[in-house]
Amino acid sequence: MNNASPQAAPTDGPTAGTLVLAGTPIGDPADAPPRLATELAAADVVAAEDTRRLRRLAQALGVQPAGRVVSYFEGNESGRTPELVEALLRGERVLLVTDAGMPSVSDPGYRLVAAAVAQDVRVTAVPGPSAVLTALALSGLPVDRFCFEGFLPRKQGERLSRLRENERERRTQVYFESPRRLDDALAAMAEVFGPERRAAVCRELTKTYEEVKRGGLGELAAWAADGEVRGEITVVVEGAPAPGPGDVDADELVARVRAREEAGERRKEAIAAVAAEAGVPKRDVFDAVVAAKKSGA
Known part of the structure; x- marks a missing residue:
């Protein structure tokens, strides 16, 4: 018989709080979601990128x-994230x-989101305006599939390298850019993607001097270089065209066939699959594979 005294049940700690991510206007304060004012009045802590801008927005609301x-x-x-997580864990x-x-x-x-999730803290959002989606909608370019690339690197070599990674990206691409570097960025895009690739430069969205300039990258690069462009800039670029006959070089065709063979496909099936996805005749793929074998490549 166990005569040990029963241990008291552990006391539950405080219930974790909630992290709320709130979208703010990208220009016109009237675009603020109604819930933003409610959350500002209810939050125990408001963490703001710029406290002065926050107070102006709160005043407008x-x-x-x-x-x-x-x-x-x-x-x-980095330093403030642990402090905010502690506040969340206090409820x-x-x-x-x-x-x-x-x-x-x-x-x-x-x-902060990653740290909160790691502590099993609830994270929710107040949806709001987005420069990415607003620019996409205004660009006149396809929006069924897109990717967001943020800001390009400042240095020219790194900028070109990043753009070359996206040279064959089929989805519409969205970039943020500083007005001081816009002409260099557009020139680099024209160099890598081609001057005829369609794009739209969206600046000062929802503000008094909103402007959307559409055209080929070469034309837009010349426009940006010709005068000073000011304001918040979002650039939307058309995706790469689907490859046509002759657009995929022989080395790439061979590499694709080999990758499929290494995955277990028979050569005949691999050649047929690569030809279909590249939009080229099976004979072209077969000839490329044979030529690579003869050359020892």
Whole structure:
């Protein structure tokens, strides 16, 4: 018989709070989602990329943040994240806002979201304006499939290298760019993607001087180089065209066949599959494979 005294049940700790990611206007304060004002008034902590801009926005919305306001920007993101996670674990409601658009999308936020998820803290969002989606919708380019590339590297060599990675990307591409580097970025895009590739430069979206300039990359590069372009810039670029006969070189055809063979396909089936996906006759693929074998490549 066990005569040991029963142990007291463990006391439950505080219920974890909630991290709220809130979208903010990309220009016109009237575009703010109605829930933003509600969250500003209810949050225990408001973490803002720029506290001064937050206070101006709150004033425009006619609301006063009830909780404490702290800065959360690129320079202090790593150091402040543990502090905010501690607040969440104490049961507080933390609202994260950036200067414009959605936190984490080329803005601070990813580290905090990842840290909160690791602690099993609830993360939710107040959807709001997005420069990416707004520019896509206004561009006049296909929007059924797209990819977001953020900012290109500042250095020319690294910029060209990144663009070459996307040279054959079939989806519409969206980039953010500084107005100071726009002419260099468009010139690099024209060099890599070709001057006739369609694109749209969207600046000052939803603001007084909103402008969408559409055309080929060569034309847009000349336009940007001809004068000073100001404001927040989003560039939308048409995806690469589907490959046609002769567009895929022989070395790539051989590499694709070999990859399929290594995966277990018979050569005949591999050649047929590669020909179908590349849009070329099976004979062209077969000849490329035979020529590579003869050359020892």
